[in-house]
Amino acid sequence: MVKDIVKYPTTPSVEFGTDVRLFNEELFSIIEDLKDTIIENNLDGLVGYQIGYYFNVIVIKDENGEFLELINPRVLKTEGKTIVTESTAYFPGLTAKVQRYASISLVYQDREGKQHSMKADGDLSILLQRKIDYTFGSSFINKLSKNEKKLFEKKLEYGSDIAISESCPTIFKRDYIVKAINALMIAMIILFLSSFFVSDESAKTIWNYQIYLCFGAIGLNIVYFFYAQYEGKQFTSCSSCQIGNIIGTTAISLIYLSVIMLLSYFII
Amino acid sequence: MARLVVLGGGVSGHTAATFAAKWLGSAHEVVVVTPNSKWNWIPSNIWVGVGEMSKEDVTFDLAPVYAKAGINYKQAKAVSINPEGSGTNDKPFVTIEYTLEGREGDSEVVEYDYLINATGPKLNFGATPGLGEGSNLGEHTVSVCTADHAIHANEEFQKTIETMKNGERQKFLIGTGHGMCTCQGAAFEYIFNIEHELTRAGVRDMADIKWISNESFLGDFGMGGLHMKVGGYAVSSKLFAESLFAERNVDWIIGAHVNKVESGKVHYELLDGSFGEEEFDFSMLIPPFAGVGLKAYSKDGSDITDTIFAPNGFLKVDANYAAGAYENWKASDWPETYQNPTYDNIFACGIAFAPPHPISKPMSSPNGTPITPTPPRTGMPSGIIGKAVAHSICDRITKGENAPLHKASMADMGAACVASAGKGLFDGTAAAMTVYPVVPDYEKYPGTGRDTDYTFGEIGLAGHWIKHILHHLFIWKAKLKFGWTKIPE
Numbered sequence: 001m002v003k004d005i006v007k008y009p010t011t012p013s014v015e016f017g018t019d020v021r022l023f024n025e026e027l028f029s030i031i032e033d034l035k036d037t038i039i040e041n042n043l044d045g046l047v048g049y050q051i052g053y054y055f056n057v058i059v060i061k062d063e064n065g066e067f068l069e070l071i072n073p074r075v076l077k078t079e080g081k082t083i084v085t086e087s088t089a090y091f092p093g094l095t096a097k098v099q100r101y102a103s104i105s106l107v108y109q110d111r112e113g114k115q116h117s118m119k120a121d122g123d124l125s126i127l128l129q130r131k132i133d134y135t136f137g138s139s140f141i142n143k144l145s146k147n148e149k150k151l152f153e154k155k156l157e158y159g160s161d162i163a164i165s166e167s168c169p170t171i172f173k174r175d176y177i178v179k180a181i182n183a184l185m186i187a188m189i190i191l192f193l194s195s196f197f198v199s200d201e202s203a204k205t206i207w208n209y210q211i212y213l214c215f216g217a218i219g220l221n222i223v224y225f226f227y228a229q230y231e232g233k234q235f236t237s238c239s240s241c242q243i244g245n246i247i248g249t250t251a252i253s254l255i256y257l258s259v260i261m262l263l264s265y266f267i268i
Numbered sequence: 269m270a271r272l273v274v275l276g277g278g279v280s281g282h283t284a285a286t287f288a289a290k291w292l293g294s295a296h297e298v299v300v301v302t303p304n305s306k307w308n309w310i311p312s313n314i315w316v317g318v319g320e321m322s323k324e325d326v327t328f329d330l331a332p333v334y335a336k337a338g339i340n341y342k343q344a345k346a347v348s349i350n351p352e353g354s355g356t357n358d359k360p361f362v363t364i365e366y367t368l369e370g371r372e373g374d375s376e377v378v379e380y381d382y383l384i385n386a387t388g389p390k391l392n393f394g395a396t397p398g399l400g401e402g403s404n405l406g407e408h409t410v411s412v413c414t415a416d417h418a419i420h421a422n423e424e425f426q427k428t429i430e431t432m433k434n435g436e437r438q439k440f441l442i443g444t445g446h447g448m449c450t451c452q453g454a455a456f457e458y459i460f461n462i463e464h465e466l467t468r469a470g471v472r473d474m475a476d477i478k479w480i481s482n483e484s485f486l487g488d489f490g491m492g493g494l495h496m497k498v499g500g501y502a503v504s505s506k507l508f509a510e511s512l513f514a515e516r517n518v519d520w521i522i523g524a525h526v527n528k529v530e531s532g533k534v535h536y537e538l539l540d541g542s543f544g545e546e547e548f549d550f551s552m553l554i555p556p557f558a559g560v561g562l563k564a565y566s567k568d569g570s571d572i573t574d575t576i577f578a579p580n581g582f583l584k585v586d587a588n589y590a591a592g593a594y595e596n597w598k599a600s601d602w603p604e605t606y607q608n609p610t611y612d613n614i615f616a617c618g619i620a621f622a623p624p625h626p627i628s629k630p631m632s633s634p635n636g637t638p639i640t641p642t643p644p645r646t647g648m649p650s651g652i653i654g655k656a657v658a659h660s661i662c663d664r665i666t667k668g669e670n671a672p673l674h675k676a677s678m679a680d681m682g683a684a685c686v687a688s689a690g691k692g693l694f695d696g697t698a699a700a701m702t703v704y705p706v707v708p709d710y711e712k713y714p715g716t717g718r719d720t721d722y723t724f725g726e727i728g729l730a731g732h733w734i735k736h737i738l739h740h741l742f743i744w745k746a747k748l749k750f751g752w753t754k755i756p757e
Contacts, residue, residue: 021594021597021710023595074631076522115631117539137495137504
């Protein structure tokens with residue numbers, strides 16, 4: 001039966017990572033579920049935990065596409081170290097650079113409980129190491145270097161594997177819109193002040209200009225509000241406090257604008 | 269007046285004897301038979317083995333302590349038990365042989381009403397060719413199992429430091445010296461204390477340090493590992509151990525049965541049936557444990573050792589020794605009262621009782637060589653069991669033969685362990701771990717068999733301070749100083 005794959009952020013069960021003690025129908029059923037789920041999702045392998053069972057059972061596809069069942073696996077010997085970019089169904093769409101052993105030898109039991117040993121290198125070695133991590137309660141996150149872990153935690157936060165390495169920019173294009181709004185408001189203040197030194201007729205003209213400038217500033221605020229959000233989404237490494245900044249900037253701008261217009265209305 | 273004879277004065281026997289003496293008072297007699305003149309806080313031997321403590325720091329003379337407690341102390345080793353007495357004596361007795369200076373070899377018969385076997389293990393170096401002869405350490409490796417062994421280990425260790433300072437690389441190999449060893453924790457502590465001291469001596473870059481053990485995965489510790497809660501996750505002690513080994517640049521070989529030791533080289537067989545060799549300049553390998561070789565005789569003088577003792581020499585108690593295969597193992601297999609099933613006035617505690625089966629998953633190589641850690645019965649559990657057994661016997665003596673026995677099953681007992689990974693007031697580290705229960709109860713806690721709310725671990729400087737405080741605390745307790753009964757086992 002095809003099962004749902006356990007994915008981050010679902011925390012692993014506190015009961016998984018348990019050696020199989022009974023080689024019975026329940027175990028065989030878990031193995032079949034693993035195979036069905038692998039086929040359905042076109043995966044290279046799954047561990048019992050990944051479909052909600054807590055026993056140490058791994059099913060993988062070998063180089064020939066044949067299923068290999070490994071129960072209670074243990075890595076005995078390792079040789080060489082290599083850094084590979086890995087992905088796993090637990091963290092869909094995300095990758096990380098993980099240090100692994102180039103080749104391993106391991107022992108495991110088959111579905112009859114008989115012990116076997118095997119050596120693996122290349123992709124099979126990496127796949128087995130990743131899967132065996134799950135049987136002991138870990139994903140590859142516990143195998144990452146400090147820097148790689150920091151980067152991967154950012155990827156987890158934003159759910160994206162791209163645009164992680166760039167830093168959040170300190171200057172955005174949206175800042176030009178804010179400058180334009182500010183320029184309009186400065187012009188409105190100058191017009192407001194000049195109204196004290198002109199005739200009533202000229203003051204009326206100034207008031208008309210104030211209205212045009214006010215509409216312009218409101219329009220620019222609307223453009224800023226939506227464009228700023230669009231621009232923010234282009235940089236996944238930026239923190240989610242951006243939206244707060246955008247709302248705050250717009251609100252402050254509108255408050256300034258309101259004050260200028262109220263003063264202009266009553267005084268001019 | 270009843271007489272309780274305690275064979276052995278280690279952590280468990282000392283606990284049992286001192287509590288029994290306190291509870292029974294002068295109305296009854298407590299006799300301790302132990303071949304040692306000194307009590308040894310064994311967990312601190314690893315610090316003696318790297319020169320951070322002296323023998324005097326981890327031992328004290330037993331005679332004045334037992335004199336203060338009103339315990340009849342006989343510095344001797346037990347040779348045999350006659351649980352039915354003999355043709356000329358109906359009273360059960362043990363035959364002892366003195367090791368006390370001036371009386372070496374003198375034999376004596378000590379009658380008893382109740383007997384506690386707390387002899388601890390025989391350090392079975394002889395089980396691995398080249399590791400030693402019988403219970404004697406061989407010439408190729410060192411040990412930290414006794415304070416004297418640890419002093420020797422430190423002498424050899426200091427030589428390697430000098431060698432490295434002279435520009436010659438050294439290989440360190442530390443772990444277990446047989447496929448059926450226990451006490452991986454002691455070796456674990458020693459390897460990281462070695463690594464810590466080498467760093468401190470400025471020669472770490474000249475040392476290749478390797479772990480070799482019979483565990484099927486790093487962090488098994490003879491208990492099938494632990495599942496520790498870290499940040500809301502329950503992760504295996506394997507990950508914790510692998511991280512520590514990688515961080516300290518310590519390589520490892522696991523699933524290994526060391527089958528031969530030569531000068532500078534060990535030969536081993538792995539769980540996959542392959543064989544290998546590993547060279548070393550310095551090696552500390554824990555030996556397997558066996559019973560001390562006590563004999564037992566019936567009233568007519570026939571040998572009944574097999575009736576009282578399991579084949580490995582440990583005393584049979586109220587355990588289920590017929591549990592069979594791994595899938596049948598249950599928490600209820602483990603003893604609760606530690607009473608011998610044949611003779612109800614004989615009990616065992618500490619390492620001396622025969623466990624029903626391992627705790628770790630039993631494994632063997634395709635060649636049929638068993639490579640499985642045997643269950644630990646040291647430290648906190650041995651103290652708790654010793655106290656429970658003393659309690660049972662005191663109740664039977666003071667309240668009558670039908671007084672209920674006290675229970676202390678390892679399947680219903682938690683344990684705290686603080687494993688040192690380097691000594692130092694500010695740069696020391698230790699892994700503090702608690703596990704509940706020690707023996708997994710798969711029925712009560714489906715899955716791992718343990719309550720993950722009470723099973724956790726952490727490594728850091730605080731752990732080292734705890735370990736150091738415990739060192740002084742337990743020696744204080746063992747010396748029966750003020751408030752000793754209030755200090756937990």
